[in-house]
Amino acid sequence: MYCKKCKDPGSLTIRKEHVYCLNCFMTNINHKFRACIGKNKILSSSEKVLVCLTGGQSSTVLLDLINNGLLQDNHKKLRISPVFLHLTGFGEKEMDHKVAELVINQCNSYKFSVYIVNINKFYFQKSNTLPDVNSLSETTTDCELKTKLQNVLSKMTPTSSNDIETKIKHDTFRRVAKECQCNFIFTAETTTTLAVNLLSNLAIGRGSQVEHDIGFLDNRDEIKILRPMKDITEEELHHYIQIKNLTHLSNVKIKENSLQSVIKNFVWDLQENFPATVSTVCKTADKIGTIEKTNITCLVCKSCLALKNEKLTAIEATNFSRTVSNFQPGQYLNNEPIKSSAECDTSMFPFINKYFCYCCSKNYLESGHQNLNLFKDISLS
Ligand SMILES: [Zn+2]
Ligand SMILES: [Zn+2]
CATH class of the missing domain: 3.40.50.620 (HUPs)
Incomplete structure (x- = not known):
């Protein structure tokens, strides 16, 4: 050798x-x-x-x-x-x-x-x-x-x-x-x-x-x-x-x-x-690069926030599985509207695309809405 x-x-x-x-x-x-x-x-x-x-x-x-x-x-x-x-x-x-x-x-x-x-x-x-x-x-x-x-x-x-x-x-x-x-x-x-x-x-x-x-x-x-x-x-x-x-x-x-x-x-x-x-x-x-960028950034991780019309994101996936898991037996996807990221539930994703990206919003919710010094400068209302 x-x-x-x-x-x-x-x-x-x-x-x-x-x-x-x-x-x-x-x-x-x-x-x-x-x-x-x-x-x-x-x-x-x-x-x-x-x-x-x-x-x-x-x-x-x-x-x-x-x-x-x-x-x-x-x-x-x-x-x-x-x-x-x-x-x-x-x-x-x-x-x-x-x-x-x-x-x-x-x-x-x-x-x-x-x-x-x-x-x-x-x-x-x-x-x-x-x-x-x-x-x-x-x-x-x-x-x-x-x-x-x-x-x-x-x-x-x-x-x-x-x-x-x-x-x-x-x-x-x-x-x-x-x-x-x-x-x-x-x-x-x-x-x-x-x-x-x-x-x-x-x-x-x-x-x-x-x-x-x-x-x-x-x-x-x-x-x-x-x-x-x-x-x-x-x-x-x-x-x-x-x-x-x-x-x-x-x-x-x-x-x-x-x-x-x-x-x-x-x-x-x-x-x-x-x-x-x-x-x-x-x-x-x-x-892998970022395709389109917005000027608004997440307060925690400083990443650009998602565009309103973005498809195939984690939040789309979450909304989809949420809709599907709420189905009754025998109910099909045909007529059910799936919410887009723009109209998603802000109790599940607080301040999403306003102050936080998807993951930081999820963290904020999980932390019990705690201000970890990470979530600075927001009036939490
Ligand atoms: Zn050598
Ligand atoms: Zn973030």
Whole structure:
């Protein structure tokens, strides 16, 4: 078995078919990362970028890739000025603390500093003050605050709870970025995670938002989210971590018994047995654009709201199955009018297409009409 690049003896096989030597493998991963940023030509020289870390595998590799890039000389140098962030307040206190400690150590080993920010404090109290860098003071969560987030999320289905947690995180990233004067954010989603997110998006009614949730660039807000790891798979991450002997630890979990967890198992299984399929899923997503756009955006996720005459949307499907399931035995579809999204029931979908997109409206209903700070600036009447 010889390396496909240099024809030296190879030592690892990717996707059950591509053989690499360690050297060419590492070069290839660094190249994928740099090519992703380079070909999109969106960052200007020495742009300040908020890099969001979790302590997990992809975050650990992202940190290492950034460090490699900054160490290159002249024309190969990665010209960004990174600011590092790690959010706490999701998991159990002890674990939270352990992960934060690891992230600080990871950053210190590259001589970087990191802000450890508690999501409950930053998000709910809207305290826009960042703690000192490398300080663990914010890992101890105020009990009352913690209850607030957990309480609301526990009322919702695991699927919606996963969805809303992601939106809260992204909103927090943006707020921290603003505080640090960063116009760009890096997150560490891999091809595999993005394939899970793509299928989940379709399943929960965020199909029209795929372009922003799965592509390289999310520019729904003035502060833009970039995903420079999008062409790297979990399999490659795993090898990278092993080769460089990097330590990682994470408490980021998606809730069980949710659509997202079922889809995750499906994608991971697919990756194991049909390894080429996962990247095909994402490449397909890259080709999906939004057809027509309105100027009105959802207050939570900032996506464009649906046009009144849109067909084949999640809401059309919901209305259809609702109409059909209310039929008496022997009753047929022939004469039954199916409501369009324009005239749908607003008790079932509060503020739909007025303030919220389909999925955010559903979340709002499920949260018991709670103002999660997400649903800001609306007089709820
Ligand atoms: Zn080689
Ligand atoms: Zn929305």
